C-alpha cells in the first residue's frame with residue numbers, strides 16, 4: 001500500500017510539469033488560455049502520467065500512452081471500451097483505477113473525463129511488454145550490438161524496467177531490428193547483382209557464377225496460368241564463388257588436396273553451402289571456393305565440381321586428392337567427374353560409424369592405429385590384431401578399402417598425410433552466425449572469415 005501511495009505522489013508532482021498550450025495560436029489572437037493539458041509524445045512519453053482533462057491528439061496516441069503507463073508503473077491494465085469515440089482503460093485487479101477518454105468534436109482531440117486512483121501494488125508481469133515495445137526502446141542498442149545474446153537482452157530489460165519478458169518476444173524484437181537494419185530477404189536478393197559486380201571490380205581473378213531460373217511473372221495484370229508463362233522473371237537458384245588470391249595460393253603453393261563439405265543455411269532463403277578447401281603447410285584447411293545451392297545431392301555437387309574443374313584448369317586428375325565425410329552426393333559426383341582421383345574419407349567420421357557396431361577402447365585404439373600406420377606391412381599387422389580381438393570388426397573394415405582411410409595406402413603425390421576433414425569443425429563453426437543472415441550480409445560475413453583465415 002505504501003508503494004501505491006508513493007506512486008500517486010509521484011504522479012501528482014510530475015503531472016504539474018506537463019505544459020499547457022495557448023489556444024490563441026490556433027484561433028487568431030483570442031487571449032484566453034486553454035484550461036486543459038495536452039500530452040506531448042516527444043517529452044512526456046517516457047514519464048507517462050494522467051490528469052483529469054488531459055488531451056491527446058489521437059485515439060491511438062491515447063492507447064499507446066496507457067500501455068507505456070502500464071509498463072512504467074507496472075500495472076495490469078485492460079481496455080474495456082475501445083472505439084473511435086470512446087476509450088476506457090481499467091485496472092485488471094480489484095482496484096478502482098479507471099481512465100476514460102472520449103472524442104471532443106469541437107477541439108478534434110481526445111480528453112480524459114474520468115480518472116480514479118490506484119490502490120493496487122506493482123506487478124512484475126506486465127502484458128504490454130511486447131516485441132514492438134522492445135524494438136521502440138532498444139532499437140539503437142540492438143543495432144549497435146547485433147549479436148547481443150537474448151538472455152543478456154532479457155536481463156537488461158528486467159533490470160531497467162523491473163518487468164518479466166518472454167524470450168520469444170525478445171528474439172522477435174531482435175530479428176525485427178536486424179531486418180530493418182540489414183534489409184529484408186527480397187531487398188538483399190535485389191542487391192546481389194551489384195554486390196557481385198563490386199567484388200569482381202575489387203578482387204581480381206575472382207570467379208562468380210550465378211544461376212537463375214525463369215519463373216512466370218506474377219502481377220496484377222498477368223496470371224501465369226492464363227498467360228502460359230510468356231512474361232517471366234529471373235529467380236535466384238545457385239551461386240558460385242572462388243576467390244582469386246586463394247585460388248592462386250591453392251594452385252601454386254599448397255598441397256593438392258581438396259576438402260569438401262556442406263552445411264545448411266538457416267536464413268529465410270534456406271539452401272545449402274557447399275565448400276571446397278585446400279591444405280596449407282600446417283595441415284590446416286583453408287576454404288577458397290563455395291556455392292549456395294538448393295539441396296545437398298549429386299546434381300549440385302556436380303555443378304560445383306564442374307565449375308571448379310574449369311576454374312582451376314584441372315587437367316591431370318592424378319595430382320589431386322579429395323577428402324570428405326563420405327557424403328553420398330559428393331562421392332558419386334567425384335567418381336563421375338574424376339574417376340581416377342584419390343578420395344579420402346575423414347577417419348573421425350569412419351570411427352563414428354564403426355563404434356556404433358563395434359564398441360570398446362581396444363578396438364578404438366586399433367582402428368586409429370590402422371589409420372596412422374604408414375607402411376603396408378604395418379597395416380597388415382594391425383589388421384591381424386583387430387581380427388584376433390573381434391572378427392566382425394575386422395570384416396567391417398575389410399569392406400572399406402584402406403586407400404580411402406589409411407596413410408599406408410594414400411597417394412604420396414600431395415605430400416599430405418591428413419586423416420581428418422577439418423573443414424566441418426573449423427569453417428562451418430566460424431560461419432555459424434553468418435548462416436542465418438540474408439544473402440548479401442551472409443556473403444560478406446563469409447568473405448570476412450575466408451580472407452581472415454587466408455594463408
Ligand SMILES: [Zn+2]
Pocket residue numbers: 075091092093095096097117118119120
Ligand atoms: Zn490499480
